[in-house]
Amino acid sequence: MTVLDNIPTRLTNTERDQLHAQLERDGFVVLPRKLPSDLMAAVLDAIDRISAAERQKDRRVQSVKVANCVDLDRAFRRLMLYEPALQLAYDAFGPMFHLNQSNFISRVKEADQDAARKDFAASIDWHADGPRPGLFPRVDGVMGLHYLKFGYFLTDLTHVGGGALQVIRGTHRHDELDGKKRGFIVNDYANDLVEFTVEAGSVVAFHQALWHAAMPNQSDVERKNVYISYCPTWMRPLDREFPTEADLAGLSPEERWLLGEPRPALRWWLPQGDDATRMNRFAPDPA
Numbered sequence: 275m276t277v278l279d280n281i282p283t284r285l286t287n288t289e290r291d292q293l294h295a296q297l298e299r300d301g302f303v304v305l306p307r308k309l310p311s312d313l314m315a316a317v318l319d320a321i322d323r324i325s326a327a328e329r330q331k332d333r334r335v336q337s338v339k340v341a342n343c344v345d346l347d348r349a350f351r352r353l354m355l356y357e358p359a360l361q362l363a364y365d366a367f368g369p370m371f372h373l374n375q376s377n378f379i380s381r382v383k384e385a386d387q388d389a390a391r392k393d394f395a396a397s398i399d400w401h402a403d404g405p406r407p408g409l410f411p412r413v414d415g416v417m418g419l420h421y422l423k424f425g426y427f428l429t430d431l432t433h434v435g436g437g438a439l440q441v442i443r444g445t446h447r448h449d450e451l452d453g454k455k456r457g458f459i460v461n462d463y464a465n466d467l468v469e470f471t472v473e474a475g476s477v478v479a480f481h482q483a484l485w486h487a488a489m490p491n492q493s494d495v496e497r498k499n500v501y502i503s504y505c506p507t508w509m510r511p512l513d514r515e516f517p518t519e520a521d522l523a524g525l526s527p528e529e530r531w532l533l534g535e536p537r538p539a540l541r542w543w544l545p546q547g548d549d550a551t552r553m554n555r556f557a558p559d560p561a
């Protein structure tokens with residue numbers, strides 16, 4: 275059992291069964307427990323340091339989005355190893371999964387944002403994740419789960435207009451925006467619209483094909499969050515190249531595995547040695 279702040283974070287087998295069923299039905303779940311506060315503090319500190327450095331480059335107040343953040347600070351690698359996320363990834367993909375993507379966003383109040391910088395770091399309209407989602411293979415006529423994405427919301431979003439993540443329930447089983455490249459109206463889906471106006475420390479997991487969006491932050495609370503996703507080892511990561519042995523110096527066997535340690539081509543597909551057992555601690559507990 276992992277205990278940080280004396281709070282056990284590991285999911286029970288019953289919880290993981292329920293979450294897995296919910297994920298299949300709705301395309302998303304909110305994890306039952308919040309992030310431990312020491313982990314939150316470490317990640318927030320890293321976000322603030324890196325965002326400050328980015329803003330130094332251009333002193334106009336701006337929202338910041340940084341890809342592949344696991345390579346920038348150990349705090350993000352701790353988050354990459356967050357046990358409940360890896361338990362759910364294990365349930366989705368079995369033992370042969372690794373890191374697909376990591377990024378953080380620090381989203382300032384829209385009114386403070388320079389107009390020239392109103393890009394996808396400032397807000398992002400309705401979409402399903404790609405690359406070009408319609409080209410992913412389908413399973414039984416619907417988009418398969420190719421990666422599972424975790425949103426870690428580190429600042430309060432219970433107030434109105436904070437730029438929270440929104441999703442439309444069940445749309446992982448639809449074509450992206452029902453094929454409406456023009457004329458998509460979110461109110462047509464109002465009954466299934468879910469906005470995560472959650473407390474700091476909340477964690478949301480979702481299917482890559484679920485339609486989602488984040489509107490501009492209209493509040494005074496800077497929205498800070500991290501997205502980390504996992505995919506089978508036979509898929510390449512979305513925002514990084516695989517590391518060399520030198521890049522992995524001093525990292526744990528689990529970190530090496532998730533980051534994609536160098537190995538012969540076939541072993542990305544067929545496990546050898548301890549490949550299929552490296553992530554064993556995230557398997558369901560023995561009955």
Ligand SMILES: O=C(O)CCC(=O)C(=O)O
Binds near residue numbers: 397438439501
């Ligand atoms: O800004 C957000 O929270 C949404 C990010 C998003 O849509 C994405 O990562 O695909």
